[in-house]
Amino acid sequence: PNTAGKQLPRIYVTRRIPPDGMKILSQSGLCNIEQWDSDEPVPRSELLEKVAGIRGLYCLLTEKIDAEVLDAAGPSLQVVSTMSVGYDHVSLEELKKRGIRLGYTPDVLTEAVAELTVALLLATSRRLLEAVDEAKNGGWGTWKPLWMCGYGLTDSTVGILGLGRIGAAVMARLKPFGVKRFLYADTGPRPDMATKIPAEFVPLEELARHSDFIVVCCALTPETQGICGNRLFSLMKDTAIFINTSRGGVVNQEDLYQALVNGQIAAAGLDVTEPEPLPTDHPLLKLKNCVILPHIASATVATRNAMAALAASNLLAGLQGKAMGKEVPL
Numbered sequence: 001p002n003t004a005g006k007q008l009p010r011i012y013v014t015r016r017i018p019p020d021g022m023k024i025l026s027q028s029g030l031c032n033i034e035q036w037d038s039d040e041p042v043p044r045s046e047l048l049e050k051v052a053g054i055r056g057l058y059c060l061l062t063e064k065i066d067a068e069v070l071d072a073a074g075p076s077l078q079v080v081s082t083m084s085v086g087y088d089h090v091s092l093e094e095l096k097k098r099g100i101r102l103g104y105t106p107d108v109l110t111e112a113v114a115e116l117t118v119a120l121l122l123a124t125s126r127r128l129l130e131a132v133d134e135a136k137n138g139g140w141g142t143w144k145p146l147w148m149c150g151y152g153l154t155d156s157t158v159g160i161l162g163l164g165r166i167g168a169a170v171m172a173r174l175k176p177f178g179v180k181r182f183l184y185a186d187t188g189p190r191p192d193m194a195t196k197i198p199a200e201f202v203p204l205e206e207l208a209r210h211s212d213f214i215v216v217c218c219a220l221t222p223e224t225q226g227i228c229g230n231r232l233f234s235l236m237k238d239t240a241i242f243i244n245t246s247r248g249g250v251v252n253q254e255d256l257y258q259a260l261v262n263g264q265i266a267a268a269g270l271d272v273t274e275p276e277p278l279p280t281d282h283p284l285l286k287l288k289n290c291v292i293l294p295h296i297a298s299a300t301v302a303t304r305n306a307m308a309a310l311a312a313s314n315l316l317a318g319l320q321g322k323a324m325g326k327e328v329p330l
């Protein structure tokens with residue numbers, strides 16, 4: 001046995017991760033790696049057992065990092081690094097209390113997520129999945145003037161809820177489609193993000209009333225939990241399209257279901273739901289005017305490798321007490 005290796009700080013990696021991330025960790029010579037070597041999430045009991053005495057935790061958005069996990073890890077834990085831009089699964093308060101640092105992976109996924117958001121928007125507004133089904137199942141009869149008509153982006157108003165990196169990248173990609181007006185709602189004006197497009201800062205109610213497309217790009221926080229509910233849907237145009245690629249928790253799914261069934265809005269496209277996976281018998285999956293993807297917005301090979309690599313280097317920096325490439329200020 002290699003006794004020298006035993007002195008290295010122990011880290012726990014909660015999943016089989018893309019190769020670029022694993023390479024950085026294993027070639028660093030800076031840590032002893034233990035890993036849940038599977039594509040499926042680590043069972044909670046296994047996680048609680050394995051974190052005992054570790055110095056660093058490399059996790060995904062599927063692990064809830066709360067007081068229980070941190071207590072199970074004990075005072076040795078210095079750094080948590082999540083392979084995600086979202087960190088709503090991590091209790092910041094509990095980390096802060098214990099002086100544990102948190103790394104995350106913004107920027108490297110912005111383009112992939114924005115691209116998928118546009119794809120989902122077009123699939124929803126132009127009814128692509130419904131149309132493919134019709135072509136396959138014999139619903140394609142003769143050419144008809146109003147059959148399979150949807151809504152286009154030309155001359156439209158697009159409202160972004162949460163104008164951060166991803167929201168801005170979505171707008172930049174939608175602009176060439178001939179969008180007439182961009183609106184955004186946020187906790188305050190974001191001139192740094194908005195001036196280039198340009199986009200107008202408006203209250204959420206106004207965004208709802210005027211938008212032909214609403215795209216949700218905000219983080220899930222106590223303030224945004226359930227923010228897209230009956231009030232928002234009832235203000236929206238009955239021809240409007242609702243898109244969410246942020247977190248399922250920002251949407252009240254029962255209210256969304258009602259809005260789609262009652263024709264309050266035209267259609268919805270969701271890459272995120274609550275819970276995930278969404279049970280296959282969920283009512284939203286039965287609706288023709290609801291397109292649901294299984295949380296794949298950042299799923300390009302290059303992006304997932306970049307996320308894995310950034311999370312790995314964040315973790316190593318944290319272990320060494322150095323500045324991380326991307327760290328959540330606590």
Ligand code: DGY
Pocket residue numbers: 061083084085086087109246297298
């Ligand atoms: C994230 O990183 O938070 C996304 O939801 C998955 O890429």
